[in-house]
Amino acid sequence: MKSYEVNFDGLVGPTHNYGGLSYGNVASQSNSQQSSNPKEAALQGLAKMKALMEMGFQQGVLAPQERPDVAALRNLGFSGTDAQVIEQAAKQAMPLLVASCSASSMWVANAATVSPSADTADGRVHFTAANLNCKYHRSIEHPTTSRVLGAMFADQKHFAHHAALPAVAQFGDEGAANHTRFCREYGEAGVEFFVFGRSAFDTRYPAPQKYPARQTLEASQAVARLHGLSDDGVVYAQQNPSVIDQGVFHNDVIAVGNGEALFYHEDAFEGTEQMLAELTTKLTKCGGNFKAICVPRSKVSVEDAVRSYLFNSQLLSRADGSMLLIVPQECQNNERVWQYLQELTSSGGLIREVKVFDLKQSMQNGGGPACLRLRVALNETELAAVNPGVIMTPPLYGTLTQWVDKHYRDRMTETDLADPQLLLECRTALDELTQILKLGAVYPFQIN
Template identity: 60%
Template structure:
């Protein structure tokens, strides 16, 4: 196992919201998506809100990257399903015969790059490279179309095989259901040191409890396969059962009820099937080469202070924990947290508590994403990088002031400010989207990652 330099950073690669951002309510178990189904959306505002968060974190001195949206509507998928003819005729026919399918192939859900895949840093892997495995996302039709393009995007963004190893998605079967980094957390004393990798699953062995109302999307078998593929050390990897009762309350991913960063694990009292055993394992397996190493910090939010309903409605735990270069740790939350008095009071308690390193909270307006059930943590894929690995990343994928301006101008030129489900059959929207994405691949320098370009 590698002993990477502690001079490493945790970079965030946020998904850019796509031009077909809409509210179709496609994800069973995602209460926000169901609640706002059929409402008009504003793709332009959604993309600008996401970019504003990226730029703000870049201003903090954090390593901030961007990943592009996918081609939607997905005409290649419709052709694989037996539709033929001109693109505009296919869209019209699917709109008449199968409007639900049209919504599925038009979803902009790839914006939530926490589900793009699972990433293990070089400090943890047997070959000393950063490992990527795109999630198969086989639990929902609309997301099952993403893995192939996600893999191409990840390879284009992290192209240097001396530093990066890319795996194929796991077989797309419910027995190996994998939703990516939304169910994966890494804890460590320092980013460049070997860490503890925590995989959280909802569907495990036959004798383990399971949700009754909503499906468990992440399986233990998938978590175990990912650990093997990434060459992780068994003693520093844990497969943890999520509390099935909270899945039935709308906690469809672990990042809706818990968030970890460096030495901090912030979670709801009811997040895990056995929180005490998890804490004990983390404490017993914690290690560091530094004399004054950071120790694990557990922030357990009691149900009496914040209910699971409050957590799901505000996405308190779908926040980001980030470590700016000047020190301290900051909590990045959606404005819905500030609007819930109980949640906001709990956040103030966390920030004011000197026993943990969180010193500040920043609030962002992400309503367009939140109405579809995705908060700050959903929008980003975390990648720990050493200095050499950071240099090996595709340079144009990093957010800089100039790239932020270019992407903002791109959004203003190509995105609509209102979209309803009936618009998905508009052939002009398809043309607009393809034109926009073709320009975007040039801005980001990632080559031909889309089917229409290949």
């Protein structure tokens, strides 16, 4: 039976704005309060989805959240009509209104951790929604994320869904941004690679000094247990605390893996040699041949990696066994990074081609190609059981671009977030979107 890695990209929401909400994310903070363009952001994301679809890759779409999140504001003491809640928040606590309007759910690499059926004890694909409790504006996402994923992967014969872990610091979980899977074939058993920034209980692990380490070892271990993964099929590794302090808030800012390959920066991890040896041994037992592609600091500094998002790229397997790297335009604009990529692709190694995409709107808010997609390995039967409304096709692409043109603003500032009309616009758009994607009622305004 054939199997596939399906990329489900996050559709950028109508309130896409530069709130500067993510401490530790250099791009997010650097562009705080600048004017954004939601329409352009959504169309840039859709263009990437369309391009990958046309290259022959399986591509899907994941719906955004309802924003502003009026229910979250009510939980914080604002009251009255929806319009009055927004007005009160704007006058009394503008940072809370900005947080309730964040379109950060576009970065669906943080939506959940996914384990394919070949790895799990019960032979189903397992999803655990990420609690994202390190940042308030993201911690409010997981209830809707769970409903959307449940509507996309509804067949309980093939798919299992777990609630987010307890929303406390000890179980900080950032989803697939700190999770990679290695395998010979997507439908065969593989090795799941969990990367954590700190341990909540074990003081032997060093911690960063400047920025928070968002993923805990304990959260990663809990997800592995929930998914029924075997000890032989799991490797845990710690991020280098010093690179977290340089803006590497998730592992996918400093490393990316796919198939049998890990593409990573020399300074990405603690205990790199031991980690690579464990990955090699365990993947060999699964019939695979692990390949490590290390980018030396002498070629690309951590600063250049963070500025360009070289590693926040998509590493895609081609039929001939080679790999394609999808990078943001910022890589091409960085002389040292682009020189390295030219050397890499001309060396005759595994990564033989680089394709560049303009994702400026997402990049300025702190997310690149890898942030925008959730990878789900599926066999043919499982793919057939996925809600067909979320699988990208040429007609769906055309419908979604028309939907964006109809509903999205082309300019968004902090002042715009206080406009009660924005909430009505967003709800109208999302109500139509759930019909397009055949999701049913997944948003609070549709349920309550």
